[in-house]
Amino acid sequence: MISERIQSHVMRLFNNHYFSLRPIDKADDLAKGLNCQNSSGCPNHSSQLNHSDQLGTSSQQVLGLPQSRTGGTRGTKGTKALPAPVLGRKYLLYVHVPFCKQLCPYCSFNRYPFQQGLAEVYFEDLRSEMRMLKDLGYDFRSLYVGGGTPTVLPLELVRTIDLAKELFSINEVSCETNPDDLTPEIVKLLQGRVQRLSVGVQSFDDQLLAQMQRFHSYGSGLQTLLRIQELADSFPTFNVDMIFNFPSQTEDMLIRDLAYVLESGCSQVTFYPLMAAPSVSSSLSATVGNVNYRREQYFYEIICEALIGGANPEFEFSDAWSFNRLASAPSGSVDQAVNMPPEQPQKLRRIDEYIVDYEEYPAIGSGGFSYLDGNLYVNTFSLRDYHNSINSGQMSVYGKTRFARRDQMRYRFMMQLFGLRLDKKRWLEDFGCSVAQGLTAEYFFFQMIGAIGYEDESEIRLSPKGRYLMVALMREFFIGVNKVRDKARSSLDPSEMSVLYG
Numbered sequence: 176m177i178s179e180r181i182q183s184h185v186m187r188l189f190n191n192h193y194f195s196l197r198p199i200d201k202a203d204d205l206a207k208g209l210n211c212q213n214s215s216g217c218p219n220h221s222s223q224l225n226h227s228d229q230l231g232t233s234s235q236q237v238l239g240l241p242q243s244r245t246g247g248t249r250g251t252k253g254t255k256a257l258p259a260p261v262l263g264r265k266y267l268l269y270v271h272v273p274f275c276k277q278l279c280p281y282c283s284f285n286r287y288p289f290q291q292g293l294a295e296v297y298f299e300d301l302r303s304e305m306r307m308l309k310d311l312g313y314d315f316r317s318l319y320v321g322g323g324t325p326t327v328l329p330l331e332l333v334r335t336i337d338l339a340k341e342l343f344s345i346n347e348v349s350c351e352t353n354p355d356d357l358t359p360e361i362v363k364l365l366q367g368r369v370q371r372l373s374v375g376v377q378s379f380d381d382q383l384l385a386q387m388q389r390f391h392s393y394g395s396g397l398q399t400l401l402r403i404q405e406l407a408d409s410f411p412t413f414n415v416d417m418i419f420n421f422p423s424q425t426e427d428m429l430i431r432d433l434a435y436v437l438e439s440g441c442s443q444v445t446f447y448p449l450m451a452a453p454s455v456s457s458s459l460s461a462t463v464g465n466v467n468y469r470r471e472q473y474f475y476e477i478i479c480e481a482l483i484g485g486a487n488p489e490f491e492f493s494d495a496w497s498f499n500r501l502a503s504a505p506s507g508s509v510d511q512a513v514n515m516p517p518e519q520p521q522k523l524r525r526i527d528e529y530i531v532d533y534e535e536y537p538a539i540g541s542g543g544f545s546y547l548d549g550n551l552y553v554n555t556f557s558l559r560d561y562h563n564s565i566n567s568g569q570m571s572v573y574g575k576t577r578f579a580r581r582d583q584m585r586y587r588f589m590m591q592l593f594g595l596r597l598d599k600k601r602w603l604e605d606f607g608c609s610v611a612q613g614l615t616a617e618y619f620f621f622q623m624i625g626a627i628g629y630e631d632e633s634e635i636r637l638s639p640k641g642r643y644l645m646v647a648l649m650r651e652f653f654i655g656v657n658k659v660r661d662k663a664r665s666s667l668d669p670s671e672m673s674v675l676y677g
């Protein structure tokens with residue numbers, strides 16, 4: 176086991192460096208909102224949304240969105256715009272859809288209760304912002320649509336994906352969804368358009384689903400299992416998102432979840448550790464209980480043993496917390512997979528989480544994060560400001576922070592090792608020094624505690640101990656990102672706050 180002291184030392188080495196965003200327009204209240212170096216200053220939104228209270232027309236008025244858009248010239252310059260692409264670099268396009276039928280108590284993403292009128296206007300705005308990226312000169316092979324729940328309006332989603340394919344050289348689309356949207360109708364619409372469908376299951380245990388307030392909205396564990404078994408073969412990669420280390424989750428519950436995953440027929444599974452952001456800590460304790468990170472490594476080892484242990488494992492690692500099912504089919508190229516007709520789905524190459532495959536990505540949509548050329552950009556979390564920006568021909572960037580060269584190295588070190596392999600040659604090309612020279616303390620610390628399992632002149636790979644360390648490190652990194660989200664949300668005006676928190 177990795178002691179808590181070692182873990183906290185690693186956290187100090189890597190985190191606390193990323194989260195000091197500055198708002199683009201430097202307004203004082205926004206500066207307070209996004210300057211997140213001191214987490215103790217983060218507000219704690221203890222009141223929860225009344226989920227039974229669906230948003231009506233009044234909410235649309237509160238958010239100030241008009242029923243129709245007037246259009247406008249597309250603005251790719253100015254403070255709210257992302258920078259143009261660097262010639263020769265590969266980018267992924269991230270699109271954020273911030274609507275959900277039910278807001279889960281542990282979730283800190285930018286998401287709002289679904290309301291059809293708002294969502295229709297939003298999708299139209301997304302497509303306008305996508306055209307702005309085209310005007311800037313971007314091209315993409317990969318598109319990731321995340322949320323929220325991108326499938327809340329399936330036809331709007333399809334229009335958005337189709338436009339992306341028309342504007343860019345896209346041949347690989349990942350899309351998130353929830354179990355209740357795993358219907359034959361929606362799947363038929365997505366087949367051939369989406370190559371990786373990722374469904375947020377979280378757990379198959381009905382008691383846990385009820386605690387998460389997901390049972391009534393998204394269905395029981397058994398219903399979800401049956402839907403996945405029926406539809407998993409419809410996509411080249413079908414990912415199931417699970418969460419482990421819920422306070423009331425026992426070892427037996429986790430083992431049952433693993434058995435369901437194995438039975439489900441999914442081609443990929445991601446087990447996220449439960450992560451608590453300050454703004455959701457009270458809603459978490461009121462629903463699922465207080466998070467205890469001490470059990471996390473033991474639970475992670477149970478997961479690894481069930482999926483990749485034994486003489487004939489069914490899965491292999493994709494990254495430190497994602498696993499690909501070992502397919503009997505020979506591995507093929509993505510071009511083969513995406514060009515297969517929908518009636519002949521096959522598992523060829525698995526499409527992995529975008530953070531592993533791509534280091535740089537512009538994001539469109541409210542609450543999207545972009546990482547470009549050493550800068551982190553955050554789009555506005557306000558749906559009203561988002562619409563107003565797009566409607567006036569502007570992009571929606573709201574805050575920005577520059578990663579110093581050393582922080583860019585830390586980010587590369589963390590992301591690549593999370594993906595289980597650090598490319599030393601590329602490191603040398605990009606930073607002009609070795610890993611040991613650039614990140615002396617971090618590198619030797621990893622060596623000293625046995626986190627590095629293999630190293631030669633071209634790569635570094637992790638030991639099993641190192642893999643868990645990356646899980647804990649990424650958990651803390653995402654908690655840091657959640658703090659930025661909390662800060663961005665804290666500068667919403669009272670009318671939007673009340674939509675979120677009642």
Ligand code: SF4
Nearest residue numbers: 275278279282322323
């Ligand atoms: S966990 Fe998923 S469904 Fe729940 S609020 Fe967050 S984005 Fe929406």
